[in-house]
Amino acid sequence: MNQKGKKKTCSRGHIFYKTSTCPICPQCWPGYRLKLQKDFPEKLSAPALRALHNAKIFKLSDLTKKTKEQIADLHGMGPSGVRMLTAALKSKKLSFKTYTK
Numbered sequence: 035m036n037q038k039g040k041k042k043t044c045s046r047g048h049i050f051y052k053t054s055t056c057p058i059c060p061q062c063w064p065g066y067r068l069k070l071q072k073d074f075p076e077k078l079s080a081p082a083l084r085a086l087h088n089a090k091i092f093k094l095s096d097l098t099k100k101t102k103e104q105i106a107d108l109h110g111m112g113p114s115g116v117r118m119l120t121a122a123l124k125s126k127k128l129s130f131k132t133y134t135k
């Protein structure tokens with residue numbers, strides 16, 4: 035067995051190995067994802083979804099309170115995630131917050 039990464043135990047006692055600094059328990063993740071998914075794009079990556087949740091963004095319309103830059107800066111959010119969210123907002127006739135001059 036060649037196990038990589040650090041041994042972690044999730045809050046429900048599952049033991050798993052992860053190299054990432056923000057580990058997701060593979061056994062809990064499917065349920066966790068279901069809970070966080072809401073109306074976010076289905077293809078949004080797990081770290082991106084977590085990043086939104088950590089930033090207290092629990093549904094698509096919460097994104098209208100943040101600028102695109104703030105979202106792009108979230109740890110775990112990549113350019114493809116931002117693109118997906120932009121498209122999802124657009125499809126609902128919403129948009130990221132814009133700076134007021």
Ligand SMILES: [Zn+2]
Nearest residue numbers: 044048059062
């Ligand atoms: Zn777990």
